[in-house]
Amino acid sequence: MGDTTVVTCGQLIDGQADEPVSDAVVVITDGQITDVSTREAASGQLSAADTVIDHSGETVIPGLIDAHLHLKGWPSMDQSDYLTYDVAAGAARATTHLRRLLDAGFTTVRDVDSRTGLGLRTAVEEGSIPGPRIHTSHRAIYQTGGHGDPHYLRHEWVDQYNPYDPALCDGADECRKEARKRIRDGVDLIKIGTTGGVLSEKDHPEQPQMTDDEIAAVTQEAHRVGIPVAAHAQGARGIRNALQNGVDTIEHGIYIDDAGIELLRETGGVLVPTLAIVDRICEVGADHGIPEFGLEKAREARAAHVDAVRRADDAGATVALGTDFVGPELVPHGENAVEAVLYVEECGMEPMDAIRAATSRAAQTLREQSVGVIEPGRHADLVALDRDPLDDITALRDSIAAVYKGGERVDDGT
Numbered sequence: 001m002g003d004t005t006v007v008t009c010g011q012l013i014d015g016q017a018d019e020p021v022s023d024a025v026v027v028i029t030d031g032q033i034t035d036v037s038t039r040e041a042a043s044g045q046l047s048a049a050d051t052v053i054d055h056s057g058e059t060v061i062p063g064l065i066d067a068h069l070h071l072k073g074w075p076s077m078d079q080s081d082y083l084t085y086d087v088a089a090g091a092a093r094a095t096t097h098l099r100r101l102l103d104a105g106f107t108t109v110r111d112v113d114s115r116t117g118l119g120l121r122t123a124v125e126e127g128s129i130p131g132p133r134i135h136t137s138h139r140a141i142y143q144t145g146g147h148g149d150p151h152y153l154r155h156e157w158v159d160q161y162n163p164y165d166p167a168l169c170d171g172a173d174e175c176r177k178e179a180r181k182r183i184r185d186g187v188d189l190i191k192i193g194t195t196g197g198v199l200s201e202k203d204h205p206e207q208p209q210m211t212d213d214e215i216a217a218v219t220q221e222a223h224r225v226g227i228p229v230a231a232h233a234q235g236a237r238g239i240r241n242a243l244q245n246g247v248d249t250i251e252h253g254i255y256i257d258d259a260g261i262e263l264l265r266e267t268g269g270v271l272v273p274t275l276a277i278v279d280r281i282c283e284v285g286a287d288h289g290i291p292e293f294g295l296e297k298a299r300e301a302r303a304a305h306v307d308a309v310r311r312a313d314d315a316g317a318t319v320a321l322g323t324d325f326v327g328p329e330l331v332p333h334g335e336n337a338v339e340a341v342l343y344v345e346e347c348g349m350e351p352m353d354a355i356r357a358a359t360s361r362a363a364q365t366l367r368e369q370s371v372g373v374i375e376p377g378r379h380a381d382l383v384a385l386d387r388d389p390l391d392d393i394t395a396l397r398d399s400i401a402a403v404y405k406g407g408e409r410v411d412d413g414t
Ligand SMILES: [Zn+2]
Pocket: 068, 069, 070, 112, 324
């Protein structure tokens, strides 16, 4: 057994329970949480500890999880920049983004479409670069003409090389084969697109994409090896098609209807809203190269998206935090906790539920039992906050005092 570290916490929010605990202690051995109790009950462990970390003046929460982001390392959100995208440069930029995510308290992330996620996951796991734990889908699967197809380019060019990351597949057989290729590569989940989107020119979020057979071909292959399927799904019909054909998580869910929310509850599915990107596009998208059609669709979507989160949360569906941030200034990694602030300030979510969305519920979205809750048996991924997020949710964004991954301090400490 390795050295024992005890973290004293002024207040502990474990990511799962309804109430916080005052004067708590977290005991860590070999990077794992081995005990959680109160200072009073743990006085013996405190005096025997090899190291004591004092956060008795702070609130300690689990390491945050962003269940929908991209580690593409795009230099900007200007579509003309995608044409010269270089994978190596993208990966290099993404290493800076990973560093910023750690500093912001995000110790686990789910990358849902990139060409870089698998390599970055390897580099973080082997200790070559610092970063959060990474779950990745690698390249997503979309239909020709779908959200992942750059509509502004000639099809002949895209057929040769899609400057976006997704693979374009048509028919159940092609979708199945592409899913099997992802599984062969060792992905943590498969990402598909079952509706149009905001930043794709010639479709609309309300339009369904992929047939039932195509969706089912992917979910069958994924479930056979025990990994989930995430669907970019914004319109009501495409959300229902996804859930009725085995999809596990609905990404965005902007125009989800009551039947979609009911299906989420029936199937144990998760809604991963991404208010942060829609909010940023509406606020400052025009200054960052977002074309007029994207600005217009984002403005249309904003109120509906807020309403979707509110209705899903009120109905008791599981909501997990995602931002759709990509890295460039418009959607910057490191400011991802703004999503939780939007849940509370705009959707009326309780601060404790916003914290759960960013911890235990996000872990559930990833099917990951080793993170997201401060309890014995999980990784010692912890964030200390100067201010109490239950009083003011902006504490998640603005008052990070220290970040630990596997019991080791990983933020820059300033
Ligand atoms: Zn996304």
